[in-house]
Amino acid sequence: MTDTPTRQRRLSLARLRALPLWSVLAAGTLAGGLVGGSYGVLTPSTYTATSYVIAVPTGKSTPDAALGFAQAYGRVATQLAVLGDAQVWAGVPVRTLQRSVRSATSPDAPMVAVSATSSNPALAVDMANAVTRALTRHADDSRGNTNVRLVQFSRAVEPSEPTSASSAVTGLVGASAGGLLGGLALLARPRRNGQDDDAAPAPSVPGPAAAADVRGGR
Numbered sequence: 153m154t155d156t157p158t159r160q161r162r163l164s165l166a167r168l169r170a171l172p173l174w175s176v177l178a179a180g181t182l183a184g185g186l187v188g189g190s191y192g193v194l195t196p197s198t199y200t201a202t203s204y205v206i207a208v209p210t211g212k213s214t215p216d217a218a219l220g221f222a223q224a225y226g227r228v229a230t231q232l233a234v235l236g237d238a239q240v241w242a243g244v245p246v247r248t249l250q251r252s253v254r255s256a257t258s259p260d261a262p263m264v265a266v267s268a269t270s271s272n273p274a275l276a277v278d279m280a281n282a283v284t285r286a287l288t289r290h291a292d293d294s295r296g297n298t299n300v301r302l303v304q305f306s307r308a309v310e311p312s313e314p315t316s317a318s319s320a321v322t323g324l325v326g327a328s329a330g331g332l333l334g335g336l337a338l339l340a341r342p343r344r345n346g347q348d349d350d351a352a353p354a355p356s357v358p359g360p361a362a363a364a365d366v367r368g369g370r
Contacts, residue, residue, distance in 0.1 A: 184329045197314035199273035203280040204305040205288055207262035213299035218262040221300040225287060226257035226264045234286045242282035244275070252276075253283050263305065273310045280308035 207222040209215055228234060235249045242249060249268075256265045264287070268279035284304065291302035 181328075184333070198269050198271055199276050199311045199313075200267055200269045200315040201273065201276040201280045201308035201311055202265055202267040203284045203308035205264050205266075205284050205302045206305040207264070207291075207300050208303050210295070210299045210301065215262070217298075218300050221291075221298055222262035222264055223257050225291060225302060226255045228290070229253075229255035229264060229266055229283060229287050234283060234290055237286035237289065238279070238282040240282075241285055242275075242279045244279065249279060249283065252279055255283075264302075266308075268308070269315070277308045277310050284308075 205225075207218040207225065209218040230250070230253055232246065235246050235253070238249060238253075239246050252270055253266065253268045256267070257263065264284075266280050266283045266287070268276045268283070270276040270279065284307075288302045288304065291298070291300070295301045
């Protein structure tokens with residue numbers, strides 16, 4: 153006679169209860185570390201290069217106006233109008249620039265930072281410098297209306313170290329996540345409430361003889 157689904161489930165719960173607590177944590181930590189380390193090894197390293205331009209007011213403008221236009225140019229830096237010109241100097245398609253280039257501004261300084269990320273450090277430099285060059289030309293074209301010009305503050309230089317996490321770091325993160333999941337599994341682990349249902353004795357019901365004895369003793 154084959155086991156019913158209910159009995160199979162009870163046997164599985166019994167095996168889970170029999171596992172030592174440390175084995176669940178150890179298995180989760182080991183599995184997470186292996187997955188995280190493998191991810192770090194198989195994923196190519198990435199490098200980030202950053203170039204900076206600064207907004208300078210002309211005689212007809214003010215520093216506050218330059219700060220405001222710097223914020224605007226920071227948003228324009230990753231738009232198609234700028235990237236379309238930058239692709240010529242970077243030597244990559246516009247889609248690559250859209251995926252790889254980011255811009256940032258400061259609320260206190262009229263400066264725009266353009267960062268490019270690539271698995272090739274030299275290409276990251278070329279993309280960052282190409283975008284700032286295109287952005288500066290667009291600012292020069294509208295300088296008569298804005299009274300603000302963009303000046304190259306710092307060119308991007310080739311990074312010496314990758315910005316992506318190493319395999320050791322990803323392995324450590326994976327091990328921590330695996331240990332956490334193991335701890336959560338322990339919290340959800342079925343509690344031991346005495347004997348299993350299959351081993352629980354059936355409740356005793358007084359038979360005719362026992363009932364007669366009880367009546368005779370009265």
